[in-house]
Amino acid sequence: xxxxxxxxxxxxxxxxxxxxxxxxxxxxxxxxxxxxxxxxxxxxxxxxxxxxxxxxxxxxxxxxxxxxxxxxxxxxxxxxxxxxxxxxxxxxxxxxxxxxxxxxxxxxxxxxxxxxxxxxxxxxxxxxxxxxxxxxxxxxxxxxxxxxxxxxxxxxxxxxxxxxxxxxxxxxxxxxxxxxxxxxxxxxxxxxxxxxxxxxxxxxxxxxxxxxxxxxxxxxxxxxxxxxxxxxxxxxxxxxxxxxxxxxxxxxxxxxxxxxxxxxxxxxxxxxxxxxxxxxxxxxxxxxxxxxxxxxxxxxxxxxx
Amino acid sequence: xxxxxxxxxxxxxxxxxxxxxxxxxxxxxxxxxxxxxxxxxxxxxxxxxxxxxxxxxxxxxxxxxxxxxxxxxxxxxxxxxxxxxxxxxxxxxxxxxxxxxxxxxxxxxxxxxxxxxxxxxxxxxxxxxxxxxxxxxxxxxxxxxxxxxxxxxxxxxxxxxxxxxxxxxxxxxxxxxxxxxxxxxxxxxxxxxxxxxxxxxxxxxxxxxxxxxxxxxxxxxxxxxxxxxxxxxxxxxxxxxxxxxxxxxxxxxxxxxxxxxxxxxxxxxxxxxxxxxxxxxxxxxxxxxxxxxxxxxxxxxxxxxxxxxxxxxxxxxxxxxxxxxxxxxxxxxxxxxxxxxxxxxxxxxxxxxxxxxxxxxxxxxxxxxxxxxxxxxxxxxxxxxxxxxxxxxxxxxxxxxxxxxxxxxxxxxxxxxxxxxxxxxxxxxxxxxxxxxxxxxxxxxx
Numbered sequence: 001x002x003x004x005x006x007x008x009x010x011x012x013x014x015x016x017x018x019x020x021x022x023x024x025x026x027x028x029x030x031x032x033x034x035x036x037x038x039x040x041x042x043x044x045x046x047x048x049x050x051x052x053x054x055x056x057x058x059x060x061x062x063x064x065x066x067x068x069x070x071x072x073x074x075x076x077x078x079x080x081x082x083x084x085x086x087x088x089x090x091x092x093x094x095x096x097x098x099x100x101x102x103x104x105x106x107x108x109x110x111x112x113x114x115x116x117x118x119x120x121x122x123x124x125x126x127x128x129x130x131x132x133x134x135x136x137x138x139x140x141x142x143x144x145x146x147x148x149x150x151x152x153x154x155x156x157x158x159x160x161x162x163x164x165x166x167x168x169x170x171x172x173x174x175x176x177x178x179x180x181x182x183x184x185x186x187x188x189x190x191x192x193x194x195x196x197x198x199x200x201x202x203x204x205x206x207x208x209x210x211x212x213x214x215x216x217x218x219x220x221x222x223x224x225x226x227x228x229x230x231x232x233x234x235x236x237x238x239x240x241x242x243x244x245x246x247x248x249x250x251x252x253x254x255x256x257x258x259x260x261x262x263x264x265x266x267x268x269x270x271x272x273x274x275x276x277x278x279x280x281x282x283x284x285x286x287x288x289x290x291x292x293x294x295x296x297x298x299x300x301x302x303x304x305x
Numbered sequence: 306x307x308x309x310x311x312x313x314x315x316x317x318x319x320x321x322x323x324x325x326x327x328x329x330x331x332x333x334x335x336x337x338x339x340x341x342x343x344x345x346x347x348x349x350x351x352x353x354x355x356x357x358x359x360x361x362x363x364x365x366x367x368x369x370x371x372x373x374x375x376x377x378x379x380x381x382x383x384x385x386x387x388x389x390x391x392x393x394x395x396x397x398x399x400x401x402x403x404x405x406x407x408x409x410x411x412x413x414x415x416x417x418x419x420x421x422x423x424x425x426x427x428x429x430x431x432x433x434x435x436x437x438x439x440x441x442x443x444x445x446x447x448x449x450x451x452x453x454x455x456x457x458x459x460x461x462x463x464x465x466x467x468x469x470x471x472x473x474x475x476x477x478x479x480x481x482x483x484x485x486x487x488x489x490x491x492x493x494x495x496x497x498x499x500x501x502x503x504x505x506x507x508x509x510x511x512x513x514x515x516x517x518x519x520x521x522x523x524x525x526x527x528x529x530x531x532x533x534x535x536x537x538x539x540x541x542x543x544x545x546x547x548x549x550x551x552x553x554x555x556x557x558x559x560x561x562x563x564x565x566x567x568x569x570x571x572x573x574x575x576x577x578x579x580x581x582x583x584x585x586x587x588x589x590x591x592x593x594x595x596x597x598x599x600x601x602x603x604x605x606x607x608x609x610x611x612x613x614x615x616x617x618x619x620x621x622x623x624x625x626x627x628x629x630x631x632x633x634x635x636x637x638x639x640x641x642x643x644x645x646x647x648x649x650x651x652x653x654x655x656x657x658x659x660x661x662x663x664x665x666x667x668x669x670x671x672x673x674x675x676x677x678x679x680x681x682x683x684x685x686x687x688x689x690x691x692x693x694x695x696x697x698x699x700x701x702x703x704x705x706x707x708x709x710x711x712x713x714x715x716x717x718x719x720x721x722x723x724x725x726x727x728x729x730x731x732x733x734x735x736x737x738x739x740x741x742x743x744x745x746x747x748x749x750x751x
Binding site: 267 | 420421426579708750
């Protein structure tokens with residue numbers, strides 16, 4: 001069934017339009033082929049080899065993939081990454097929403113300053129940010145433990161303790177809530193005020209209007225943040241690399257950090273490529289699940305229900 | 306059906322794009338690479354040599370000084386220094402080697418020697434050293450400093466700088482406690498007693514002064530304790546850990562080390578398990594009486610007003626031992642002008658270079674060490690004397706040390722430091738098994 005108004009036979013005008021189109025997007029296509037698709041395909045090929053950069057790659061078939069089953073650190077890094085994602089993604093979604101609600105009070109004096117202040121941490125470059133937090137978490141002299149000591153409590157050893165290191169990294173990354181909050185803010189501003197007026201006329205207080213107006217209208221934004229957050233959190237690298245390098249006792253050995261270690265410190269490029277593809281598959285499956293589930297809870301205006 | 310397949314394919318492509326887009330903000334640490342761009346060669350001219358080094362900042366000064374002196378003496382050669390001052394130095398030179406364009410001379414550390422030499426990255430230097438025109442006599446070196454540059458009985462790299470371990474001590478704290486300074490040849494028991502006498506707690510039970518600052522879970526430094534206990538971590542053929550890493554001698558070493566932290570509590574807990582040496586600052590603040598480490602922070606300690614510095618040799622366990630940490634230069638296999646590169650390498654690592662290095666680190670040439678008075682200096686002489694008790698490092702027995710036993714040993718050390726109730730024997734057994742599995746796997750792939 002043809003829904004558009006294109007003529008069935010491509011006439012000359014249509015063909016010229018098509019050529020112009022492809023010419024216009026050709027820089028991007030070339031960049032994509034050379035810098036993204038090419039390396040991705042090469043990485044796929046490499047994942048079936050053993051390569052240490054010095055000697056030529058040696059074909060080893062599925063050996064890299066079967067090795068993962070017995071690799072204790074593979075499962076450890078997967079477990080750390082999944083646990084961290086389960087900790088971080090819900091708090092990012094909820095926390096970002098709360099922050100956005102706070103920032104959404106138009107007309108309150110100084111609200112612009114509040115928005116700027118909360119967004120500021122996300123602008124700081126990753127490594128500098130992590131180094132500052134490493135000092136805050138220092139068990140002897142850091143800000144947190146020093147303040148606790150003044151009240152007489154002996155603080156935990158944060159990044160030096162395998163039980164608290166992951167939690168410390170989670171606390172550190174919460175500083176980046178500003179980014180999610182800004183996106184929510186845009187979503188909040190897009191909710192038509194007539195809906196709130198209608199709810200008020202029906203006698204709804206602030207909590208029911210939040211649950212029955214704000215949340216449903218925000219579901220597309222929540223969906224967007226959820227998908228992006230899962231994809232990004234699974235690839236956490238900088239904070240673990242700079243703050244703990246996977247320690248202590250591999251309690252913060254994130255998947256991408258493990259991949260990096262295999263590739264650039266142990267020079268097992270083939271195995272690292274295989275790890276990258278496993279990560280891709282995991283993220284792909286999760287994303288597909290979330291997208292599929294979206295049909296039940298995401299409400300887009302203009303849809304026929 | 307095809308529509309669904311194409312939607313799936315499109316979705317897969319989109320996910321790839323999304324991943325590559327989202328990868329930027331939190332992605333890999335950006336690398337700042339400093340490379341001297343090779344200058345255009347003028348007519349009839351000089352050979353240009355490139356030298357790669359992992360040093361940076363002030364550490365480049367001795368390199369540049371030596372280069373200046375060499376260029377003055379050899380006007381037909383121009384030398385360019387290519388520093389890469391970040392942790393990814395090895396990855397960078399490997400990439401350069403893979404691309405066929407590495408620097409002519411490369412600096413690497415001791416434990417990287419087996420891997421690079423095994424893969425053919427360096428040229429054997431024995432022929433050059435024996436040549437008539439530009440010879441280099443290996444007997445000029447202090448004992449043990451050329452060994453890390455050897456592999457399979459051939460010399461591949463020449464030494465740049467080195468450091469064994471020693472015990473720093475703060476004379477101020479010893480004087481305050483009325484204790485005599487430690488003497489060379491002291492035992493583990495005397496070391497423990499001294500540390501205990503110098504550990505002070507306040508009324509609330511909190512430690513205000515520590516006996517000794519230890520380098521946490523530093524595995525290569527730990528090899529001293531193993532050697533001094535009379536043990537070794539791997540068989541001589543480099544294939545077996547069982548019977549070595551889990552031997553009673555190693556267990557004794559681990560237990561003694563752990564007890565210093567958790568039973569006798571003479572050592573402060575590590576501040577940063579990730580930092581080289583544990584990230585502690587007690588010795589620098591005058592809150593710890595002794596410190597076990599290499600020579601690297603010595604210059605800073607001498608300038609530190611909290612410390613009146615003394616240095617003494619490592620305590621003797623069942624035997625006297627020490628381990629050497631080392632950096633050296635080698636001639637790249639892919640160098641286009643090996644003769645010119647050798648002339649510079651000979652200058653760099655020989656007596657002329659050592660004259661410059663002695664102001665920054667211990668010189669490798671014994672004549673220079675003697676003539677500059679370092680051999681008899683009360684502090685520097687200690688470092689030089691320790692060279693007489695070196696035990697071979699574990700990495701010389703297998704090129705896979707860093708991927709197999711090193712992480713396993715590190716895990717053992719971290720566990721015993723963090724957990725006072727850790728079962729040393731069980732931990733070592735697990736570590737031995739892990740290391741052995743990993744090693745067998747890697748050997749099978751060769």
